[in-house]
Amino acid sequence: MGWLVRAARSTATGLVAPLIAILISVIATSLVISISGSDSGIGDFWRVMLSAPKDQTMVNIVNLAGELYIAAVAAAIGFRMGLFNIGVEGQYGLAAYVGAVFAGGMFLPGPLNIIVAILLAVLTGAAWAGIAAVLKVYRGVSEVITTLMLNAIGPIIVTHFLNRYGQQTGYEIQTKPIGRSSWIAGWAPFGQDNGQIWTLGLIAVLVGAGFWLLLNRTRLGFDLRATGASATAAAASGVGAKKMVVVAMLLSGGVAGLVWIPEFFGGAHTYSSATFTSNLGFTGLAVALLGRNRAGGMAFGALLFSWLTCQSDALQIQTDIAPQIVEITQGITVLAVVVAYELVQRYRAGAEQRAVAAVLPEAVSA
Amino acid sequence: MTATMVSVQQRLGARRILGLSPLTWVLVVVGLVLVPLVRVLTSSTPLTATTTFTAAILSTAPIALAALGGVWAERAGVVNIGLEGQMLLGTWGAAYFNWYYGPWVGLLGGVLLGVVGGLLHAIATITFGVDQIVSGVAVNIIAAGAVDFLSKAFFSQITPNGGPRNLSGLYSLPTVNVGGLDTWLSKLNGRHWFLVSDVAGLVGSLISHVSVVSLLVIALAVLSWWLLRRTTFGLRLRSCGENPAAAESLGVNVYRYKYVAVLVSGGFAGLGGAFLTTVASSTFTVGQTQGRGYIGLAAMIFGNWNPFGALGASALFGYADALRLRSASSLHALLLLLAIGLLLLTVWRLLRRQLRSAAVNGVIGVAFLLWFLLTDSIPKDLGGMTPYLVTLLVLSLASQNLRMPAADGKPYRKGSAG
Amino acid sequence: MVTSETALAPLVELRDIGKRFPGVVANHDVNVTIRPGTVHALVGENGAGKSTLMKILYGVQRPDDGTVLVDGTEHAFKSPSDAIAVGIGMVFQHFMLADNLTVLENCVLGAERIHGIAGKARAAFVDLGQRFGFDLDPDALVEDLGVAARQRLEIVKVLYRGAQVIILDEPTAVLVPQEVDQLFTNLRDLRASGHSLLFISHKLDEVLAIADDITVMRRGTTVGEAKPGSVTKRQLAELMVGSELPSPETAESTVQTRMMLSLAGVSLVVGERSVLDGIDLTIHKGEVLGIAGVEGNGQTELVEVIMGMTKPTSGAIVLGDVDVTAMSTRGRREAGIGYIPEDRQRHGLLLDAPLWENRILGHQTQPPNARGPWIDRRGARRDTERIVEQYDVRTPSIDTNARALSGGNQQKLIVGREMSGDPVLLMASHPTRGVDVGAQAAIWDHIRDARKAGLAVLLISADLDELIGLSDTIEVILRGRLVGTFDPTTVTPAELGTAMTGGHD
Structure with missing residues (x-):
């Protein structure tokens, strides 16, 4: 029973911060709309955003949330050990291209083709992140800067190879599309006209469960969290700091490699600048921060951000507010949530000290 | 005692000029000779042409402004990767105010928006003690969204110059030209004499049609150095980055100095953004910074948290960027330049018996040399990687000899003294 | 006046x-x-x-x-x-x-x-x-x-x-x-x-x-x-x-003949500075070896070298009869080294983690904390209860974060943790620094009891009374070298002080 009470209490305190943050971002967004001088008012904005999504939008929300969730988990693996893999964006981009090229080649029969392509994508993401790990471990370069630089380099390499080896179709250059046997049909809850929920979106669920299990139940996860909580204490406890950086970075990059996989096999079937969804890495970072790098929190964050993005499309039609407004909403939510967490944390530390003092009436601290 | 002996040795061994170590000065001089040498060897005249240097100045300035912004914030102990976002805000602010109020107000508008971005970062990190990297990431997300939204909201209806993602035809700022001398230097540059023509190219670029804002950047570097190194204000600001608890115990208002530093930092980045829209071009586009804020951060690190170092490192990045823009052949020549530089560094490391570093440097150096010898040119669409690759290369070679402020990146809470 | x-x-x-x-x-x-x-x-x-x-x-x-x-x-x-x-x-x-x-x-x-x-x-x-x-x-x-x-x-x-x-x-x-x-x-x-x-x-x-x-x-x-x-x-x-101050004195010697730790010619060069210079020392079962020295003369590095957090430039470290020179910190901990760090908040605890997770820290791979690659939460929690009970850690629960505890109680938790699982060698750096008198006396008792049971202890302390009271032998460290061996039953603090500053009487 004790664990139930503890879980309930930690969930309750865990919810305070996001709620405060959402409130702040609602106010801030409303302010921006009111001063940006559009004819539509704040009311119109929230009416559109909070209306029940159309069937097709519903499908889009679920699909996008899945991708964002994978990206968020990728970032969170690093964050939880105090390692800032800002490079999810570059890692999944390169991985998507490599996976697409291999899958398009159809070197192997259907299902095997899919599995190997996914593995290749994972390896590519891990390798790209691994560069940052190696530079950090052996040359002492901050992973923040290296991953940002790798983010810039990745797309240039992809474009180069795409231009050189891709197929010209209309205005776009694309990789060779995958054969029918490697398509993965999705689930169309509202009929085929309203789109499919990608089957491989289940990867998000697996990744989330794996992440939770790894961090909370395994030795490796404990080492990872210990390093994040106190690098010095972790080192003294026998955690090899360098090995940990490499392991976490490879894991993080590997998961990043999965981000675009559901969409590729479920709908895109080829990689081109038109089919590829960029920016998921950066939004994924935001989702990780919003969900405080917790498996459950990030699921909530992914759905929220996906909702905002997909619903905002309707702003274009029903109001004259630029849909880009939700990017501000998202950004402010993230900043507000980290601030709110900090405040909740301080409050909790104080409360706990009071609790300690309550059992020890004679306690006096210097 | 040993303690005093060590300090005497250190001071004799590292007599710093303008805060830069003798080694750095040696590198600068070597670079000054090496570049003309490679120019002669590869007969790639664009390497030191006046036009290249002019382009380099335009590439350098925004990076340098971001780097100086980084120096300000980090000297006070706040890591500001929000520079990129602040710069981005600066591009929009400069465009908006330039369009409606003219070029000078435009510059100020860029600075103002940068300061707003800095303020967000300052509130989160200083007042609320949020992790500085996390806050920086958040600021960048907000800034990207804000610029996207603001340009759509404010520039869409401007015809024909505007659009949801751009605004062209901005007013430009005056340039400075030392009449007569510039044509003479340009002629000298055209003779392709070893060293003489090369220096003429460099000097020429600094006096012919150089933007007042570019000159302002140099002035700001000098001013930053003087303020941080030679004034009470600077001493207090630096003390916040070295040991804020000590500073507070001596009556320094740590929060106030950190706030000032981060706001100035945002302002510098904002000015960098303004430079991009109004000096380097006359057009605003969404996402114009292209990671220059991050490169500026790298330049600051490579410049060892020193304003002049940051300026010098930015010039290095700017030069590499200019070569890429100028011609494919000169980019190819840059490979040889890098190879020779790396091999010289290898020799130096060998002399100091730093065998592992020497090996790493040597391998990379030989790789560049082979790349140069075995190819005739670099694919055009790969040229865009230059600034990012140079950043990675430079940081991975230099990181270990650098020293960041002791309390850099660590949240500080008031009342922690004692 | x-x-x-x-x-x-x-x-x-x-x-x-x-x-x-x-x-x-x-x-x-x-x-x-x-x-x-x-x-x-x-x-x-x-x-x-x-x-x-x-x-x-x-x-x-x-x-x-x-x-x-x-x-x-x-x-x-x-x-x-x-x-x-x-x-x-x-x-x-x-x-x-x-x-x-x-x-x-x-x-x-x-x-x-x-x-x-x-x-x-x-x-x-x-x-x-x-x-x-x-x-x-x-x-x-x-x-x-x-x-x-x-x-x-x-x-x-x-x-x-x-x-x-x-x-x-x-x-x-x-x-x-x-x-x-x-x-x-x-x-x-x-x-x-x-x-x-x-x-x-x-x-x-x-x-x-x-x-x-x-x-x-x-x-x-x-x-x-x-x-x-x-x-x-x-x-x-x-x-x-409210009472007499506790005294760290130990009674009869319990030193046994079996060698537990020995360092031979251990040196550490950082940059161009020699931080440790040819350290030779031996600790037997049941022996407390005290290291006296002015702070910053190599004590921290000595501990880190023995714990495997820093690799020595040269020399050999032998634990029992195993050469552990090339072994990782984790390997050494598994081989039975307990570690009470100098700075408990930086090196000994995860301040924002509950006590039971802190019980796991440093013993991630050992029972009762782990089973194969998995963390054994129940085992760890149960054993934390035991430590809280046996070592008198004053806390409302084992789910309390370590930060909320007073310095003395934090230290008691660390001592309890490091004494678990029958260590053969205890590295104790300033074990009673910043703790109250009650906790100090308790920690001294625990060290004395373990010594009697055959534990070898390396004790580093700035408190010369503590060193003299607990040690069987005292070595003085100065600029990374061991410069003198003293018998705690006869040495005075002033004599130690002279040796610690390199002076001659």
Whole structure:
């Protein structure tokens, strides 16, 4: 029973911060709309955003949330050990291209083709992140800067190879599309006209469960969290700091490699600048921060951000507010949530000290 | 005692000029000779042409402004990767105010928006003690969204110059030209004499049609150095980055100095953004910074948290960027330049018996040399990687000899003294 | 000197001071009166509230109740600047210096108004140094200074601001006896020149040697005043802790013949500096080997090398009969090394994790914390309950975060953890630093019991009484070398001090 009470209490305190943050971002967004001088008012904005999504939008929300969730988990693996893999964006981009090229080649029969392509994508993401790990471990370069630089380099390499080896179709250059046997049909809850929920979106669920299990139940996860909580204490406890950086970075990059996989096999079937969804890495970072790098929190964050993005499309039609407004909403939510967490944390530390003092009436601290 | 002996040795061994170590000065001089040498060897005249240097100045300035912004914030102990976002805000602010109020107000508008971005970062990190990297990431997300939204909201209806993602035809700022001398230097540059023509190219670029804002950047570097190194204000600001608890115990208002530093930092980045829209071009586009804020951060690190170092490192990045823009052949020549530089560094490391570093440097150096010898040119669409690759290369070679402020990146809470 | 006690009005008066932190009353009803031109000692054990009181007097923290009077005028300090302005200065226990700034920069920081930061300031600094006998190079970087020099700089900083009242928080904690004598000479000179000194300590011999007046604090309040001439050490101790101070003495030797740890020619070079230089030492089963030395002479690195956190440049480390030189920290811990780190908050605990997770730290791979690659939460929790019970860790629950516990209870948890799983060697760095008397006595008992059961202990401490009391052998470390072996039954603190500073008698 004790664990139930503890879980309930930690969930309750865990919810305070996001709620405060959402409130702040609602106010801030409303302010921006009111001063940006559009004819539509704040009311119109929230009416559109909070209306029940159309069937097709519903499908889009679920699909996008899945991708964002994978990206968020990728970032969170690093964050939880105090390692800032800002490079999810570059890692999944390169991985998507490599996976697409291999899958398009159809070197192997259907299902095997899919599995190997996914593995290749994972390896590519891990390798790209691994560069940052190696530079950090052996040359002492901050992973923040290296991953940002790798983010810039990745797309240039992809474009180069795409231009050189891709197929010209209309205005776009694309990789060779995958054969029918490697398509993965999705689930169309509202009929085929309203789109499919990608089957491989289940990867998000697996990744989330794996992440939770790894961090909370395994030795490796404990080492990872210990390093994040106190690098010095972790080192003294026998955690090899360098090995940990490499392991976490490879894991993080590997998961990043999965981000675009559901969409590729479920709908895109080829990689081109038109089919590829960029920016998921950066939004994924935001989702990780919003969900405080917790498996459950990030699921909530992914759905929220996906909702905002997909619903905002309707702003274009029903109001004259630029849909880009939700990017501000998202950004402010993230900043507000980290601030709110900090405040909740301080409050909790104080409360706990009071609790300690309550059992020890004679306690006096210097 | 040993303690005093060590300090005497250190001071004799590292007599710093303008805060830069003798080694750095040696590198600068070597670079000054090496570049003309490679120019002669590869007969790639664009390497030191006046036009290249002019382009380099335009590439350098925004990076340098971001780097100086980084120096300000980090000297006070706040890591500001929000520079990129602040710069981005600066591009929009400069465009908006330039369009409606003219070029000078435009510059100020860029600075103002940068300061707003800095303020967000300052509130989160200083007042609320949020992790500085996390806050920086958040600021960048907000800034990207804000610029996207603001340009759509404010520039869409401007015809024909505007659009949801751009605004062209901005007013430009005056340039400075030392009449007569510039044509003479340009002629000298055209003779392709070893060293003489090369220096003429460099000097020429600094006096012919150089933007007042570019000159302002140099002035700001000098001013930053003087303020941080030679004034009470600077001493207090630096003390916040070295040991804020000590500073507070001596009556320094740590929060106030950190706030000032981060706001100035945002302002510098904002000015960098303004430079991009109004000096380097006359057009605003969404996402114009292209990671220059991050490169500026790298330049600051490579410049060892020193304003002049940051300026010098930015010039290095700017030069590499200019070569890429100028011609494919000169980019190819840059490979040889890098190879020779790396091999010289290898020799130096060998002399100091730093065998592992020497090996790493040597391998990379030989790789560049082979790349140069075995190819005739670099694919055009790969040229865009230059600034990012140079950043990675430079940081991975230099990181270990650098020293960041002791309390850099660590949240500080008031009342922690004692 | 003061001729008559009633002749002069008090210089500083603290009246009914109270200060509460979340859930903790740090000070209540504190009354202290300091006469001009005297050394006033404030004694009390760790956690008695001395430091909080000093921070209030120096304006770092504001009192919730009570008044601070200086020269008869009431002051409400908002920040240290206000305190500095009325002539109060403070030398913190943990030095408040920026390593990467010069001596002069550290001195003038915050006091630039007096002489600027350049030539005039330098002249004033040099002048002060000469006047009070502090030898300091204004252009040296602080990171190159030793402990004693840093402390001198701290005192000069205070004088530079023209302080009349100087607070010294545990100034002798890091000094060897000879340096303490030098410090006391400086302090007497300062007193003679009219300064008042507030000297905080829990070392009663020193207090009796230097103080004119003594105020005793206990559990956050002042419980008595005394004059050095009319009070004994024992009486003071009873005022302080309500009983006699515990003594670290051990009875008969339990040293066995089997060798547990041996270092042969261990050296460590960092950059071009030799931090450890040819260390040879041996610890047998049941033996406590004490390492004495001024801080920063290689003790930290010695521990890190033995723990495997730093690889030695040369030399061999053998645990039992296994050469562990190339083994990882984790491997060594699994082989039975327990580790009580010098800085428990940085190296021993995850402050924002619950106690039961802290039980796992350092023993991630061993039962009862792990089963294969999995963490055994139930096992870890159960064993944490055991430690809390056996080692008397005062906490509401094992789900409490480590940060909320007092220093003494944090340390008891660490000791309990490191004694679990039958270690063969215990590395104990300053095991009782900053803990209250009760916890101190308990920790000493645990070390003594384990030693009797055959544990080998490497004990590093700045507290020479602790070293002499607990050790079977004492080695002195100086500039990374072991420079002398002493028998604790015959050696005096002064002899150790001489060896620690490289002097010869």
